Amino acid sequence: MNQANSPALEGSYQQLFDQLAAELLPEQLMTSHAQTLAYGTDASFYRLIPKLVVKVNNLAQLQLVMASCAQLALPYTFRAAGTSLSGQAISDSVLILLSDDWRQHQILEDGDKISLQPGVIGADANRYLAPFQRKIGPDPASINACKIGGIAANNASGMCCGTAQNSYHTMASITVVFSDGTVLNTGDPHSVAAFKRSHQGLLEGLSELAQSTLQNKDLADKIRHKYRLKNTTGYSLNALVDFSDPFDILQHLMIGSEGTLAFIAELTYNTVVEHPHKASSLLVFADSDTACKAVQVLADQPVAAVELMDGRALASVADQPGMPNFIASLDMQACALLVETRSSQADELTTLCQQVMDSVVSFPRIGEVAFTTKSSETAALWAIRKGMFPAVGAVRETGTTVIIEDVAFPVERLANGVHELQALFTEHGYHEAIIFGHALAGNLHFVFTQGFEDPAEVARYGRFMDAVSQLVAVKYQGSLKAEHGTGRNMAPFIELEWGSEGVALMQQIKQLFDPQGLLNPGVILNQNSQAHLENLKPMPAANELVDKCIECGFCEPVCPSRSLSLSPRQRIVLYRELSELRRSGSNAKRLTQLEKDFKYQGVDTCAAVGLCADRCPVGINTGDLVRQLREQHYAKYKNIARWTADHFSSVASITRLGLGTAELGQKVLGSSAISSISKGITKVSAGKVPTWNPAYPTRAKYQPPQPRFHKDKVVYIPSCAARTMAPQADAIDPRPLVEVTCNVLEKAGFEVIIPDKGDDLCCGMPYHSKGMLDIATDKSQQLEDIIWQLSEHGRWPVLMDTSPCAKRSQEQFTQPLDIYEPIGFIHQHALDKLNIAKLEQPIMLHLTCSSRRMDMHDPLLDIANRCAQQAILPEHIYCCGWAGDKGFTTPELNQAALAPLKAQVPEGCTRGYSNSRTCEIGLSHHSGVAYQSILYLVDEVSL
The missing domain is CATH 3.40.50 (Rossmann fold)
Incomplete structure (x- = not known):
């Protein structure tokens, strides 16, 4: 977006912008409404729109932004992936985003340790460690999207992590940037010595807090009790009773601090074993009482995970593909446990599985899936558990959001906790609510849908949260936030859980680290008792293709445009805003500007390839929306497009002619000259004519070879790209792809069947990407009819030499044809x-x-x-x-x-x-x- 289109900033924010603009690139500073709204959105159900979004590439830039904010007394918030659920990654002031440059890693001690920058995605860290059969301890459900900075700042855990393997317990050292710009690496003796000299007051303050906490026996005992459970409510007060060295206290306070104390610039983990052999089993009991009693027995067995799912949760996925048949017949009283056991040895795993089953033999079951080690079967079992959150999201009423809360009960009180939570659902009218969770830790997630447009609905939510907080924190002395972080959502209830002494201790910690109170204000500590009911995110209806989006951000890592313009989540956020502005007619000027911005950011720069759908919990393909919008834009070109479809061979000839002309120019004038000429033409045409570069293809000489008889046959459909584009001029092998493909198939013993008039054929992809679905369908049908005949009605496999053509054909063809792209065909058949x-x-x-x-x-x-x-x-x-x-x-x-x-x-x-x-x-x-x-x-x- 053009910075000139950005609204003027006021007062100190303009000063900040001017200071940063002198040092940072223009694209690192975002102030337009479209940018601040899109980048200011996280996975929570809260919304604050920042005045300024700053994308930082390195430590020096981060220090610059922090120092400038401190000088002007402007609050700021750090953001990594924005998958947090409790409102801890949003701001109405300055939002500091980490660019992709923050994802360096270093394997240490043969994989026993790993140092990670905060921008490393959790799953990538585990991929780096896989050759050593190690992994990081935390395993949050969002591990394919969330980043190390957020994992540590929220003390995220997960299904197998428990409390022993979270960031707090597996951290080896940490690098921290304080509000005054000082950098401390607790793993570097020189850094530690320098910090002792420069920040003696902070260290002494932490030591005094630890001593006074230990002297307060009741408070110390309460802290120990709270952290027997999973607990991310408030600061990690256990650091004050677990450690005496102020540096140990400091680095452990950083875990779970949610960006309110300092910035985590790097974290070194002690890694944990990734067992190569795993087995899973599903045990279904008649009621939650029996299931929870079984959990207490399983806690003493060699199990890595025990996931509890109540009857409503099981019902929510009963109709999903691959579910065991008996799931659909269960009543709402049923309760299931998904159990996983792991081992370094296959034979030992068998013994452990039997031991686990023997331990629960006295608990009657109404259904089960026995322990299995087959990856397809274990994946199907875990799909039950992983499908529950999206199952609720997919069926929610348009305009509502999905809320997933996160509490922990003492394990011995888990059954009572489940019963009383279910009673609260009924009392407050959340009849769709489901419960599942990490039973070994007493950690329950409950998912329900909530609308925030009606004040009565907000009040209902407030009453429900009051009741839940009393139940968990007071009656059962549990954790109001077990692993999702306090954020804004639970900040008003911290005193209810910790009491006045605990809150006073947290306030002292905050003052020691952040005396100006600029770091992520309103998160963890918030004096507003209604903070959890304010700044609620609207979810207006926009388009049925994307209305189910929960803005979780799981899609973002795979989106090719995320660092250029918008991610799928951000596209949907802006499209919802556009739809609401059009519906209300309240701000014509903002609507006009947003439409202009969205044309490029949302539509023109979307690749529309559908990778987002594979990561989306509710299966949204944002590309479908973009194609729908493109259909409106390209409607005026419909007649031209129809002509090209009807005269496709002529288009192919014209394309070859153009490539041949460029090829000749390159030979005569040289690459530099032809590139300069091309740049000039691009400029004169206002970008309508693309700029040539040496990687552009040369002209293909499309001449299908004569087939040779073989017993095995394959129908080969050369793509329009292969028919027109030969390799670039300096390619190692200059032969056209059609020739090479036929050569490979011949070597593998296949007779190659190629259509006679191949230049007329197209899978329809060029038209589909422009939203011209009727033309795309016609071309696809034409191609299918020819293939159906050439393959003798599906007798022979079909190879398409370009993967997008094969993928589209697989999706569009109606006849039983085996369609392959090169990788699949070569791997399976040749x-x-x-x-x-x-x-x-x-x-x-x-x-x-x-x-x-x-x-x-x-x-x-x-x-x-x-x-x-x-x-x-x-x-x-x-x-x-x-x-x-x-x-x-x-x-x-x-x-x-x-x-x-x-x-x-x-x-x-x-x-x-x-x-x-x-x-x-x-x-x-x-x-x-x-x-x-x-x-x-x-x-x-x-x-």
Whole structure:
């Protein structure tokens, strides 16, 4: 978005902007309404819109922002992934975002430790540790999206983590940036010594707090009791009774501090064992009493996880695919336990499973799935548990939000807690509410839907939360927040749980660390008793395609445009705002500006590839919304599009002619000259003509080879890209893809069947991406009819040499046809028939978004490892952002998506492989390595 379109800031915020603008890039400072609304949204049901959003790339920039805010007395909040649920990652002042540059890691002591910057996604940390059979202790449900900064700042735990393996207990050292800009690394003796000299008062204050707490026996005993359970309500007061060294106290207070004390710049974990052998079982009991009694027995057994699910929770997923048949027949009184056992040895695991089952033999069960080690079966069992939160979200009434609360009871009182929570649901009219949770820790999550548009509904929610807080904190002396953090949601209830002495202790801690009170005010400590009922997020109806969005942010890591413009979550946030502005007609000026901003940020820069749907708990494909919006925009071009569809062979000829002209110009004038000329044309055309670069394809000479007879046959459909685009001029292998593909199939013993008039054919993808669904459907149907005949009504498999074409055809075709893209076909039908001599050079790989959605990750790596000595699949790249023709029309999307690529190319690597010709253009351009189809690699190494 153009900064000129941003509203003027007032007073101190304008001063702050001016100070930062002198040091930071324009794109790091965001002030427009669209930007602050989009980036200010987190996964909670609260909304504050920041005045200024600052994206920082390194420690020096962070210190600059913190110092400037301190000078001007402006509050600020840190944000990593924004998956937090209790309102701790939002601000109405300054929001500091971490860019992708905060994701460095270092493996230490053969995997026994790992140092992580706060921008590392939790699942990535575990991926780095996998070769050592280790992992980090915390395992939150959001681990594929949440980042280390948030995991530590909220002391997030999870299903298997319990209390022993959370960040508090597995931290080795921490690097912290204080409000005055001082950096402390508790693992560095020199840093520790310097901090002793510069911050003696802070250290002495912590020591005095610890001593006074220990002298207050009642308070110390209360703290020990509270942390026998999972507890993230308030600050980690257990640091004051667990440690005497002020540095130990300091670093453990940082865990769970939710950005209110200092900034966590790096964390070193003591890792835990990742057992290679696991088994899962589902035990179903007639009621929660029996199930909870079984939990107490299981707590003494060798189990890694025991997940409790009440009858309503089981009913919410009963109709999902893969569920055990008996689930649908259970009544609402039923209660199930999902049990997991782990071991380093397979034979020991069998013994442990039997031991676990023997321990609960006295508890009658009304259904069960016996322990299984089969990955498909264990995945199906865990899908029951993981599907419950989205199940509620998917059926909620439009305009409501999904709330997931998080409490802990003493395990011995768990059954009573379940009963009384269910009674509160009924009393307050939350009849859809379900309960599930980590039973070994007494940790229960309950999920319900809530609307906030009606004041009566807000009041109902307030009464319910008052009742829950009395039940948990007072009657059962449990935790009001077990693992989701206090945030704004539970801040008004801290005194109810901790008493006045506990709150006074927290206030003293806050004063020691943040004397100006600028760090994330209103979070954890909040004097407003109604804070949990204010600044509630509206969820207006916008479009049935996205109305179920809960704004969790799980989609963001895989979105190619997230660092350029918006993520899927942010697109939906702005689209909801647009819809509400149009409906209310309340602010015409804001509507006009937002429509302008959303055209580029929301529509033009969306790749619309659907990776977000795979990560979304409720299966939303934001690309479907974008295509719908594009249909309106491209409607005026409908006649032209229809002509191209009807004359597709002519379009192919024109394309080849254009590529041939550029190829000739490159040969005659040289790459530099043709690039300069192209840039000039792009400028004159206002970006309508794309800029040529050396990675652009040359003209393909499309000549289908004569087939040779073989017993096995395959129908090969060359894509329009393969028919028109040959490799780039400096490619290692200049042959057209059609020739290479036929060569591979011939070696593998297949007779190749190719349609006679292939230039007329198209899967419909170019039209589908523009929202022209009727034209796309017509082209797809034309292609299907021809394939149906060529394959002898599905007798022979069908290979499409470009993965997006295969994916779309799989989704659109109605006849029983086996459609493959190159990876799947080679892996399943050809690889074992070829004699392969491995390449000695390293190779780069790219797994296209369509191939990811077809689950081709493991087959691609298997092919590559059988064909080359070293294969690199770079991290943090899920979609290249070329997105059909976006690489031509919106090249900045491709550039942003591939920003991490070049740094991951090893020295001496000259080869890259993928399975989409257009994707390979951008990959080659931004890596410096010529990418070609994986079929080129297979052909080269096979005899």
